[in-house]
Amino acid sequence: MKRSQTFFAAGTLFIAGIFSAAQAAELVVWHAYRGAEKSAFEKVAKLYETKMASKGIKVTTLAIPYDAYADKISASVPRGKGPDVFIYAQDRLGGWIESGKTVEPIGFYMDDATRKQFLPGMLDAMTYKGTVYGLPLNYKSITLIYNKALVKKPPKTSTELVNLAKKLTNAESGRYGLVYWYTNFYFHAALMNAFGGHVFDKDGKLVLDSPETIASIKQMMKWYKQDGIMPTEPSEALVSSMFNEGKAAMVFNGPWFIGEISPSVDYGLAVLPVIDEAGKKPMRPWLTIEGAYVSASSKQKELAYDFAKFLTSEEAGLILALEGRQLHTNATIYKDKRVSGDVVLKAFHDQLSSAEPMPNRAEMTMMWSPATTAMNKVVKGNATPEAALKEASDAIQESINALRKGR
Amino acid sequence: MNFAEHLKRSAVLGLAISILITLALSTWMFRAEESDLRLQHRQRLAVMHANALALAVANTNVEETGKRVSDIQKLDPRIESVIIVGGMQLVASTRAEDAAPRQLGREEKALFDLSDQIRTARETNRGEDVVRKKTVQIEEKTIGHIVVTVPYLSDGQFAGILQMKFNTTGPDVSGADIFSPAPDSYTLPALLFLAALLAGSLFRMSTERKVDFTKLLALGVFLLIALFFQQQRLERLERTVTQANQAIAANYLAAAQQYDRLGYLALPRDNSSVNLWDTDHYQRPLGLIAADGSVSAKTQAAYFDKRSGFLKRILGAIDLLGAAVLLMFLYGYAARTFAALKEHADAYTYVAPAMIGMLVLVFFPFAYGITLSFTDTTLFNEFLPFQDRLIGWANFKAILGDVNLYERTAGGIIWNYQNFYWTLLVTVAWTISNVTIGVTVGFLLAMALNTEGLRGKAIYRVLLILPWAIPNYITALVWRGMFHPQFGVINQVLQMFGMQPVAWFDGVFSSFFTGVATNGWLSFPFMMVVILGALQSIPKDMYEAAEVEGADRWQRLRYITLPLLRPTLIPAIVLSVVWTFNMFNIIFLVSGGEPGGANEILITKAYKIAFENYQYAYAAAYSTVIFMILLVYGIFQTRITKATESF
Structure with a gap:
């Protein structure tokens, strides 16, 4: 009896120890992808982990069912819980910003190179009243x-x-x-x-x-x-x-x-x-643009931003476009033969020249x-x-x- | 001890407890109000100095800004430090280690974001023609050390923010010690209480008469003590408010003279111009101190009335609560409750976990919803303190008082589908028709299934329960597809028989019908199962006896089956009415309230108000009204049928 208690206590301590050690460099990312999109996204997350292996960063991706997603964000992030990075279309952005404590402004982190890497109009969808709140990931239009x-x-x-x-x-x-x-x-x-x-x-x-x-x-x-x-x-x-x-x-x-x-x-x-x-x-047509947002309750915002930035890079963009069939926002990937040779990706990219972001107002x-x-x-x-x-x-x-x- | 003795003792106990509760709660409220006042006083002082400096550095170049900031900071020891941020630049700082002007560092992101936030707030307030975003940000991590951030302008345009660390713990310019009031005087309440005891002991409390002298005396003494105490504290509060305002005025004058001397801002000499330093958190002048530093008694009195309005209402509620407690004692409810608790202590211990669960999971959200319905909470203001959102009965007035149900025009009557009473009418019609259909179809099918010697009964029963077994989302979407005007199966069948296709969701009645058809399909299996069970429990010998007596089929149905079904059927109908009244899925998924919201029921309407229009409080009030309707219905139904007896 006594011994089992000791074991139990030791076990608890051990688990708690692992937990706190992992927490120090764990990045939690929420998304609502399924199927090919999900596996491509997870591949990109793994890639980021290997790139950051020297710093021992672990990326945990969590797929949340789409219909519960927005409410889950609204309920958890303002109360200091939830992910470090989350992905959602721009239509809820205005509401989250107005209610506050949900989406972290990231204009401060952005350099010119990052601003310029996107297809035209993409960053506008992530901008609310002159402040940038997210990095655009992919777009959809008719x-x-x-x-x-x-x-x-x-x-x-x-x-x-x-x-x-x-x-x-x-x-x-x-x-x-x-x-x-x-x-x-x-x-x-x-x-x-x-x-x-x-x-x-x-x-x-x-x-x-x-x-x-x-x-x-x-x-x-x-x-x-x-x-x-x-x-x-x-x-x-x-x-x-x-x-x-x-x-x-x-x-x-x-x-x-x-x-x-x-x-x-x-x-x-x-x-x-x-x-x-x-x-x-x-x-x-209206563009709906999915962005990666840094959560306002994240304890490691700079790292979270770095991961979001990686998601929008050319390297990640090619994986997300070719394997996840997403219309990625990084302009350079459309010069790649595999992307420009793809009828569907090319057609939607062509449509982009006459399209505008759907308003993101609350x-x-x-x-x-x-x-x-x-x-x-x-x-x-x-x-x-x-x-x-x-x-x-x-x-x-x-x-x-x-x-x-x-x- | 006889009953009269007991009663008298409980009167004394009741008086003591109710006075204690009232005084304790009132004191608590006043303490909270005073600490709030202290907080506001400190912040007002800090905001005033920050506003002044921001006005002084507007339209100046970088060097001049730095000079003015450090000049002012040196003059007033309460200003610990000042920084000015414009975009990515730290424009000026009084801290030597900052070496301003320079670029913002990586760890100073918060300053950049704060500047952006205040810029957006200004633009939003201007663009929307309503003031709803704070342009002054205040942080007070340790009491007395306030960090206040205000915008500063250049050529009338937003140029950045000025952040001032202000220490309010030091000596005040006015030298007055405003916030150390005399201790509360409890002498008079104690004397009154003793006098009441003395007077009460001379009289006997009557058990027969509802109102007698002792009860009246207790109530009178209670009210006297409570009101006297509250009035005394209110007067003290008003004195504090006045003194605080005078202290701010003295501070203003001292600072304004300094700015005047340095030539940074001229001190206005007439009391008609607006004081731009003393503002609220939206940078609107408070108007309590004129630009020349003078204070008007009239505006102050008006300010106190406005300020104490909420407090006075709370005090009234506390008095009512105290009186209720006293009455409970006077009329013996308290004694009886206590006795019951004592007698069944074990039983109450056993139900305690469940009661706590109910409290957390049911009563708390319920109370929260009701409270919310008395505010004007929306997405845009949910972060404001509760007191600022409180609006009383306005939501209920807006819902119930809007009787603009229809409009008479030359072309006939136009119904206002957005009106509450229209939606209520639709909901009632929806409930009645659905329950009627459910019960009728369920009854007929149950009678058929109950036929003796029916073959394949089990198969029929399974088939007939199927609509109930399939998730209603799926059923709803299937029916929606079937009602499609061009490709839906229903119109195809109509056309097969040479009829014109119907645009189901275009007309108020046809759209209503789609919902009723779907829900009828979903609701009959439940009724059928309930009725079938009840039918099978009716003893066969009753029918046999009736047959022997010569009763025909109709008479057996009328005098045996229906009366014996009643105890089962009525609870089922009561439940079914409540379900149908709040049957969200079917309306939302099948017709979606088309056309033009005409077929919305109350619950789908409440959903749309909350999650499409973000008017949380209005939706909460709507839900409260729905609850009240169902509550009244429930009470009414129970009274009429005594349905609960059959359980």
């Missing part, structure tokens, strides 16, 4: 994906698009020339940006009901109603099932869609067309629901674009005012 059996040459302009799509549309048999989730504001943003519309202006004022945005919705309605080249009630599931059945000739969709395309469909990718009605401006979450309602109202003919957007802006403005209370 582009034009077409069925090669139906479309020989992808359209360059909206006029070409409509002409081609009209030929390929047969509403009776459920075939459409163009299918995308046009009632979802994320997808619509490409058209809105082509016309020069915005959700917020640069001072943070809501400008959703601007004439430019109204014009973009009218353009979408022209495709849907007058030209009749798009089906009713689109959704993510509808887009993929129609494309896989060969009933959709062209879709606007992102890299996540590639995995859903059935092997029987021979697909091609192209840059989104230029909108003739918007003065020949290209469609500019108020963005209030936009989605009213904006979706407005889009549905317009599509169903219950309201004019002007009235629907006015109503949506009023509702969003009211929510924003409730949030931004003076002291």
